[in-house]
Amino acid sequence: MNPRAVTASFKQQAIQFMADPQWIIPSIVSPFLFTMVMLYIHQDVTGPVVLQAVLGGGVLGMWANTIFASSFTISYDRMNGTFESMLLSPTKIFDILIGRSIWNAFIGLVNALLVFAIAEMIFRTGVSLANPIGFFFILALTLMSLASFGMLISTAFVFSRMGRFFSSVAEYPIYVISGALVPISALPVGLQHISYLLAPSWGVDAMRYAAFEGYGSMMGTSLLTDIIMMVMLSIAVLIIAYFIMNKAERAILSAGSATRY
């Protein structure tokens, strides 16, 4: 990995991102509305339900941001002709996208906290976390797991300009399957198997451990197992993304499709 390129793309992504006010919609408005809907469905605005809803909204915010940013940046590069300039440089596309994904994860954390703060401000339920430090540590790890997923999704956009369809299809299923919306145990058995393969599922479970006093794992695992599984699966996804990205680079040089948008 090229640290210089990672830092440069992080900075470039930050400037680009902040200059485009569209990010507010998927990152804050959408998860916030979702949180409100969850609360009104439950007709209960007491501690645990608010926390469950806010947690779901926060994860949706992080995921929506990851998928929006992962798809938008490469689409923008293709549309704007900068993808060719990037590709022409000696830096691997993977390194550039790592920097961008780290920014996306960072802004996702900010979004999650904003959702939490706004919900708390409106409902004033005095939500408390069982283990605040552990919660934010796990939240950061979960964000990294989402960022690694974002890397995998980005490969679709390197391969083809039509990647946006893939990202649209992936957004809500991942959210449901990871257990952020409903407990994994409530999903059909077939989907539960897929849940265990997703790093964010373990992250969501671990976050609940840290948030709720006396939480009984929906996956039947300990907090440590959740964290280990999340980290290992994230690394595995990153490795897969790395190989797919290299293959994608070769494929677009062969097909001559780098300039299509």
Place this chain on the structure above:
Amino acid sequence: MTCPEYAIVAEGLTRTYGPFIPGSAGKVAVDGISFKVRKGEIYGILGPNGAGKTTTIKMLSTMLTPTSGLAEVLGMDVRDGKNIRALRKRINVVSGGERGLYYRLSGRQNLEFFADLYGIPKKDQKALIESLLSLVELIEAADIKVENYSRGMKQRIHIARSLINSPEILFLDEPTIGLDPEISRGIRSLIKKLSDGGTTVILTTHYMFEAEELCDNMVILSRGRIVGKGTVDDIKSSISRVSSLKIITEEDPSDVTASLCRENLDAVTSRLLNERYLTKITLNNADRAFTAIEDLFRPYAISSVGVEEPTLEDAYLTLVNEGL
């Protein structure tokens, strides 16, 4: 095969698009072209739209894998994946038009980003970027977002970006397209300066005067094949059989002009402001036909006769049309 004298050696270079490329399925974009570019020269690739100029540049700059043939750039085979990143450090590309920059970043931020992608040490970046901004005369606009730049400014920041790695070979794909004459002249002057400094420049352009002014050597492509190659003079002389004969007469020679047209000669008469008549005749063999034609016009009181040699544009059009 490594030729230190040459920056680029292309032999039988071919590119065919695959069956799933919309609008180009199975199309042979470049068909077995061969040429050599000496280090430090400005080499033109001319041809009409769709002739294969951009495809050739893409193959030579590692952006497109050739289907077959050899392409050696700075002694490295562009088909070998192991060479690609090493080669990219030593070359760069400027495409005409407004795409290829981050519009929400300033000119300076764009250069800083690409300097990092090219691994330029941080300690050298500031001075390098300042010198490039100065070279393209954008010091004062350096901190303005690119989205607020004029087309000419965007093209100049493109050129600055392409020089960030001090490339040994610079590929310029229609660098003055759509620019006003003053900015175009500035860019041509910059290209000469780069060449004088030892940079090999590969230039595609539709402007013949630009090619004539800048290029040491060139190829003319038509439908993916080379139809002309050499210096400007070589290209012109390759069609020297085609000349224009200009005859000015005191009286209207339209009758003769019409009879020449009937003999399939391209002849046109027009009336001049000073009550005289100018007839232009395109000849395939000037030496043989000259005297005979002059005799035909003598009864109309010839005041002057001249032979106009072909321009690069004449040669280009002839070669391209022959290649169709």
